[in-house]
Amino acid sequence: MNDIARSDNRLSIEKSDPGRRGIRFKNTLKAKESIPAGLARKTAPKLPELSEFDVVRHYTKLSKINFSVDTHFYPLGSCTMKYNPRVNEVVARMEGLATDHPYTPESLAQGCLRILHETACCLAEITGMDAVSLQPAAGAQGELTGILIIRACLADRGNPRKYILVPDSAHGTNPASVTTSGYEVRNIKSNAQGCVDLAELDRALTDEVAGLMLTNPNTLGVFEIQIREIADLVHARGGLVYMDGANMNALVGVAQPAAFGVDVMHLNLHKTFTTPHGGGGPGSGPVAVKKFLEPYLPVPTVEQTADGAYGLNYNRPKSIGRVRSFYGNFGMAVRALAYILANGFQGLKQTTEDAVLNANYLRKRLEDVFDLPYKAPSMHECVFSDKRQAARGVRTIDIAKRLIDYGFHPYTTAFPLIVSGALMIEPTESACKKELDEFIEAMRAVAQEIEEDPQFVLKAPYTTRITRLDEASAARKPILRWKP
Numbered sequence: 072m073n074d075i076a077r078s079d080n081r082l083s084i085e086k087s088d089p090g091r092r093g094i095r096f097k098n099t100l101k102a103k104e105s106i107p108a109g110l111a112r113k114t115a116p117k118l119p120e121l122s123e124f125d126v127v128r129h130y131t132k133l134s135k136i137n138f139s140v141d142t143h144f145y146p147l148g149s150c151t152m153k154y155n156p157r158v159n160e161v162v163a164r165m166e167g168l169a170t171d172h173p174y175t176p177e178s179l180a181q182g183c184l185r186i187l188h189e190t191a192c193c194l195a196e197i198t199g200m201d202a203v204s205l206q207p208a209a210g211a212q213g214e215l216t217g218i219l220i221i222r223a224c225l226a227d228r229g230n231p232r233k234y235i236l237v238p239d240s241a242h243g244t245n246p247a248s249v250t251t252s253g254y255e256v257r258n259i260k261s262n263a264q265g266c267v268d269l270a271e272l273d274r275a276l277t278d279e280v281a282g283l284m285l286t287n288p289n290t291l292g293v294f295e296i297q298i299r300e301i302a303d304l305v306h307a308r309g310g311l312v313y314m315d316g317a318n319m320n321a322l323v324g325v326a327q328p329a330a331f332g333v334d335v336m337h338l339n340l341h342k343t344f345t346t347p348h349g350g351g352g353p354g355s356g357p358v359a360v361k362k363f364l365e366p367y368l369p370v371p372t373v374e375q376t377a378d379g380a381y382g383l384n385y386n387r388p389k390s391i392g393r394v395r396s397f398y399g400n401f402g403m404a405v406r407a408l409a410y411i412l413a414n415g416f417q418g419l420k421q422t423t424e425d426a427v428l429n430a431n432y433l434r435k436r437l438e439d440v441f442d443l444p445y446k447a448p449s450m451h452e453c454v455f456s457d458k459r460q461a462a463r464g465v466r467t468i469d470i471a472k473r474l475i476d477y478g479f480h481p482y483t484t485a486f487p488l489i490v491s492g493a494l495m496i497e498p499t500e501s502a503c504k505k506e507l508d509e510f511i512e513a514m515r516a517v518a519q520e521i522e523e524d525p526q527f528v529l530k531a532p533y534t535t536r537i538t539r540l541d542e543a544s545a546a547r548k549p550i551l552r553w554k555p
């Protein structure tokens with residue numbers, strides 16, 4: 072690599088050139104003088120000295136080496152990386168919505184309260200549930216909130232119980248939420264179809280079991296077809312049914328969890344309802360409950376009075392309390408409502424059908440090349456195993472790395488844990504057929520390369536700025552601090 076090419080890899084501080092600077096603002100605020108002497112730094116921090124143009128180029132280059140939904144097909148299973156429509160952003164930035172303070176008096180915040188109320192009403196209608204709190208700030212926090220609601224309800228009945236049953240295919244946040252809430256986890260094994268085994272459930276349901284925490288469709292992308300029987304069994308033993316609704320992108324407009332026996336569930340607005348994920352913005356994990364659990368929802372709830380005005384109800388003696396400051400991530404409710412209203416019922420249903428169709432199309436076109444451990448029809452995603460490729464020494468992580476060279480963000484590797492060497496692929500409805508076909512061709516090409524030259528695949532990726540990392544060391548001994 073020549074010097075010019077190498078210079079692209081330098082950190083901003085390494086590009087620093089003493090004396091270079093961007094705009095010099097007039098110090099009208101007298102900032103220096105206003106800092107108490109004891110708190111002021113003695114020496115200036117060592118910041119990069121760069122021109123405005125240097126900074127723009129630096130960050131533009133960094134943005135180009137990243138993969139994102141806006142640049143690449145992003146089939147990261149269990150994450151529903153669908154397109155976030157830009158109109159959501161336009162709406163969320165409207166004056167009054169972006170600038171209102173959470174302490175604005177209710178009489179002056181009627182529009183914002185109405186948005187919260189209508190978002191909750193839409194989510195109640197979509198799930199079939201009776202009441203919704205938008206307060207939890209992520210799916211995992213929604214889970215914790217829901218389990219705390221179960222706990223409060225059973226305590227009220229004078230029978231709090233001890234265990235929550237969690238299938239072995241569950242997302243890691245499920246057992247974590249159960250434990251954090253003070254319950255103990257009891258795992259139940261999935262059957263050969265990847266679903267809850269009714270006989271196993273029956274055996275596990277003692278009078279110490281507070282409930283079942285079930286993901287539907289589950290993390291194999293399979294719909295629990297016996298969900299009605301499962302719910303009836305749990306209820307018959309005095310337990311409650313919690314549904315992890317993170318995979319609702321496969322159900323919206325088609326099936327309502329309330330109808331198949333769910334008592335409490337959460338939704339991930341940043342998955343199903345097109346609000347940004349992770350680093351792209353705060354999350355939102357609303358909790359939806361049946362009527363008998365409504366008194367336990369976090370405080371405050373947004374309610375409409377008989378005269379049509381909206382207000383915050385703090386007078387809720389049975390509430391589990393607050394789980395987050397104020398009323399949740401308000402901007403996420405705005406974006407989700409924009410998405411729901413822009414699509415309408417038909418649009419949401421079509422979205423669901425397209426997401427399911429895409430997952431099944433991928434599955435059908437790849438199942439002759441990759442091992443498919445569970446044969447049930449796919450919902451939002453399909454899960455293969457690396458069994459055939461592992462026979463040639465290539466594992467799921469290696470296939471994922473090689474996929475980057477073909478211009479695709481990798482699928483989720485090695486999850487769910489009940490599939491050895493899992494390739495978990497979730498295309499979402501956002502991918503068109505041409506894009507799916509390109510992805511399929513890339514996957515098939517990698518499989519062919521593995522047949523011909525497995526060593527070549529093991530060293531991928533070749534086209535990225537940094538090639539193969541020692542992943543275990545990177546995760547366990549990360550070096551996050553720059554040293555000169």
Ligand SMILES: Cc1ncc(COP(=O)(O)O)c(C=O)c1O
Nearest residue numbers: 149150209210211242244315317
């Ligand atoms: C099935 C399932 N449950 C729970 C979660 C947790 O959601 P969050 O990451 O918002 O905490 C996820 C996240 O993707 C998930 O896929």
